[in-house]
Amino acid sequence: MEKGIHFDKTLQGSGLRVGIVVARWNEECTSALEQQVIAGLSNRGVTQEDIVRCSVPGSYELVHGATMLIEKEQVGVVIPIGVLIKGETMHFEYIAEAVSHGFMALQLAKNIPIIFGVLTCLTQEQALVRSVGDKSHGDAWAATAIEMGLLAR
Numbered sequence: 276m277e278k279g280i281h282f283d284k285t286l287q288g289s290g291l292r293v294g295i296v297v298a299r300w301n302e303e304c305t306s307a308l309e310q311q312v313i314a315g316l317s318n319r320g321v322t323q324e325d326i327v328r329c330s331v332p333g334s335y336e337l338v339h340g341a342t343m344l345i346e347k348e349q350v351g352v353v354i355p356i357g358v359l360i361k362g363e364t365m366h367f368e369y370i371a372e373a374v375s376h377g378f379m380a381l382q383l384a385k386n387i388p389i390i391f392g393v394l395t396c397l398t399q400e401q402a403l404v405r406s407v408g409d410k411s412h413g414d415a416w417a418a419t420a421i422e423m424g425l426l427a428r
Contacts, residue, residue: 288421289320291428292327294344294353300333301358304394304406308356311413312392312420319421334359334393335370338377345385352424354416357393358402371395388423392416 293316297309309328316326327348331340334357341353355378361367374393382389394412396402404410 286418286421287320288316288424289322290325291321291352291421291424292325292348292350293321293420293424294341294348294350295326295328296337296340296344296353296355297328297330298332298334298337298355298357299330301360301402304358304402305356307407308358308392308394308411308413308416311411312354312356312417315414315417316421319417321421333357333370334374337374337393338381341378341381341389342385345381345387350387351427352388352390352420354390354392354420356416358406359393359395360399360402361395361397367395386427388420388427390416390420390423 295309295312297305313326327344327350329340331337337355337357341355344350344353359367359371378389378391394402394405405412
């Protein structure tokens with residue numbers, strides 16, 4: 276049996292308003308993931324008019340960007356996209372934990388699904404495999420957003 280999440284092939288997001296907030300840090304990876312997310316949404320019936328996008332400097336700022344999309348753009352689900360790569364200091368751990376808790380608190384406070392679209396990788400190679408390589412996550416995040424957005428309606 277193939278591992279991973281399997282989505283209903285008939286999953287359709289027409290009429291769902293989706294927010295995407297993208298961190299510019301590690302842009303090679305985040306840009307590729309954003310393109311895949313948009314393609315995944317489009318392939319499942321979400322129109323370009325219903326996809327609202329913004330960018331922020333880094334992953335730490337994703338929570339605020341997601342908040343702005345919810346409050347100002349009335350989206351039904353948000354996909355924050357970021358890539359964190361462990362370095363030589365504790366910075367990675369602090370940012371990953373803060374962002375994780377921020378997304379959970381935000382989705383509970385606003386009753387809007389937030390998809391955890393932040394890669395937390397130990398190396399640049401891992402980040403590339405999961406963003407531009409054969410284990411990319413963008414399409415799965417799009418499908419998850421549609422499923423959760425429809426559930427929240």
